[in-house]
Amino acid sequence: MRTENPDSLKWRKSSFSGGGGTGGGNCVEAAALPDGRIAIRNSKNPDDGTAYFTRTEIHAWLQGIKAGEFDDLA
Structure with a gap:
């Protein structure tokens, strides 16, 4: 399976990944591939x-x- 150059993707950051609050500066980004x-x-x-990952x-x-289902990991 072909992998895109990550730098060429349009990344979206979680609103829960901010510098303050509950995110604590942990940043998760996702991008859709062609x-x-x-x-x-x-x-x-x-x-x-x-x-x-697949959709x-x-x-x-x-x-x-x-x-x-993953609450125990946080």
């Missing part, structure tokens, strides 16, 4: 790598988050 996948990275350390995988993950 082939339909979603790229996720840490905006504070973008050179540390980018994870790529089905992202949907399942977000549903789990909304259902509280």
Whole structure:
């Protein structure tokens, strides 16, 4: 599967990733790729790598988050 250059993507940062408040400066960014996948990275350390997921995988993950399945990790 072809991987885009992360620097060429249009990244969107979570509104919960701000410098203050509950985000504490932890920054998560996501970008849509032309082939339909979603790229996720840490905006504070973008050179540390980018994870790529299908839309089905992202949907399942977000549903789990909304259902509280990962609350014990926070």
